[in-house]
Amino acid sequence: MNVLVLGAGQLARMMALAGAPLNLKISAYDVRSGNVVHPVTLDVLGHGLENGIKNADVITAEFEHIAPDVLEICQASGKFYPGETAILTGGDRRLEKALLDKAGVANARYQVITCRDDFDVAIANIGLPLILKSALDGYDGKGQWRLKPDSDIDAVWLDIDNFLKTSPQGARQCVIAEEFVPFNREVSLIGARNAKGDVEIYPLTENIHTNGILSVSVAAGENDAVQAQAEAMFKAVADTLDYVGVLAIEFFDVGGNLKVNEIAPRVHNSGHWTQQGAEVCQFENHLRAVCGLPLGSAHRIRPTAMINIVGEVTVPVEVLQHAHVHWYDKAPRPGRKIGHINLCADNAAALTDKLRDIAALLDTTEFPAIKEAAATLA
Ligand code: AMP
Numbered sequence: 187m188n189v190l191v192l193g194a195g196q197l198a199r200m201m202a203l204a205g206a207p208l209n210l211k212i213s214a215y216d217v218r219s220g221n222v223v224h225p226v227t228l229d230v231l232g233h234g235l236e237n238g239i240k241n242a243d244v245i246t247a248e249f250e251h252i253a254p255d256v257l258e259i260c261q262a263s264g265k266f267y268p269g270e271t272a273i274l275t276g277g278d279r280r281l282e283k284a285l286l287d288k289a290g291v292a293n294a295r296y297q298v299i300t301c302r303d304d305f306d307v308a309i310a311n312i313g314l315p316l317i318l319k320s321a322l323d324g325y326d327g328k329g330q331w332r333l334k335p336d337s338d339i340d341a342v343w344l345d346i347d348n349f350l351k352t353s354p355q356g357a358r359q360c361v362i363a364e365e366f367v368p369f370n371r372e373v374s375l376i377g378a379r380n381a382k383g384d385v386e387i388y389p390l391t392e393n394i395h396t397n398g399i400l401s402v403s404v405a406a407g408e409n410d411a412v413q414a415q416a417e418a419m420f421k422a423v424a425d426t427l428d429y430v431g432v433l434a435i436e437f438f439d440v441g442g443n444l445k446v447n448e449i450a451p452r453v454h455n456s457g458h459w460t461q462q463g464a465e466v467c468q469f470e471n472h473l474r475a476v477c478g479l480p481l482g483s484a485h486r487i488r489p490t491a492m493i494n495i496v497g498e499v500t501v502p503v504e505v506l507q508h509a510h511v512h513w514y515d516k517a518p519r520p521g522r523k524i525g526h527i528n529l530c531a532d533n534a535a536a537l538t539d540k541l542r543d544i545a546a547l548l549d550t551t552e553f554p555a556i557k558e559a560a561a562t563l564a
Contacts, residue, residue: 204469463490
């Protein structure tokens with residue numbers, strides 16, 4: 187089977203690597219150049235979306251910030267999973283919030299802001315502190331403002347107003363004001379759903395971010411009640427979208443009660459641990475789902491942690507004595523994810539020791555969250 191992935195980054199690359207044993211041939215549509223490329227070598231295989239669609243049995247996506255006209259063309263082909271609505275919803279916080287409400291899952295109270303009046307009403311109704319997020323093109327904490335009790339409200343509004351007036355998205359852009367959730371930790375759930383509505387759901391991972399970017403994810407065991415809550419929310423959201431593929435949901439955990447932060451209609455960075463820690467990894471399960479193949483077990487076979495390699499950092503080869511390293515063959519740039527390290531152990535205590543061993547090999551300013559991750563397990 188030939189699968190065309192919209193987007194030619196590391197997620198398409200890892201899908202290609204996971205699909206090879208199933209004889210799935212993955213190509214990637216690079217939305218910037220308009221070329222169809224090999225997701226691992228980036229060799230150009232063809233030109234133009236129509237050409238890519240013609241040669242594909244199935245189309246899927248590795249990111250959600252895709253132009254609506256591209257999504258429309260893919261949807262019209264009848265081969266696109268999880269499809270136009272799911273991708274549009276994942277890329278637009280306004281649609282995402284409406285979906286969460288429709289699915290009846292808990293999420294932060296919010297208000298859509300398009301003008302100063304909306305902004306003042308949000309402050310009056312939700313109160314401070316407020317987090318303000320752009321509806322479109324927001325990821326890894328980009329396009330966000332924080333309004334605290336001592337903030338200069340007029341200055342923040344001026345900035346938001348300027349952002350809205352100059353947005354390349356024009357009238358489609360808006361800002362979502364959200365209550366500040368006093369969470370204890372951030373967790374995420376990854377699961378696969380097929381066209382019949384069967385699901386395979388991985389255990390929750392605990393995520394530590396640095397400067398808005400995921401730093402470490404740990405999948406080492408979870409409270410059953412919290413896992414059950416997350417799975418119920420996953421099913422509600424996936425069923426509402428009639429979703430096919432892997433879907434990721436990020437949550438705030440407030441004293442054991444989950445609130446959805448956001449969804450990602452695709453394989454997700456916090457699911458990279460499944461490559462070594464689960465029976466069948468998220469990349470293979472996504473392909474199985476979108477290709478109509480039986481889903482694989484999402485069973486966690488051993489406690490695993492994933493450490494992101496971000497920016498211009500040094501990873502000594504000795505790390506390979508303890509871990510699996512996945513490079514993305516990308517030029518290092520500040521803030522750019524260029525690889526990740528998966529670390530496995532027989533139990534949580536052994537994983538804590540391994541995290542400490544690996545922290546000793548790495549520069550802790552370049553990998554700031556490893557010790558924190560070890561502390562969460564201890
Ligand atoms: P996001 O891009 O929505 O994932 O936000 C980036 C980060 O900001 C999250 O990982 C949280 O750490 C924090 N954050 C986002 N929304 C909220 C909220 N409503 N309350 C508290 N913290 C938040």
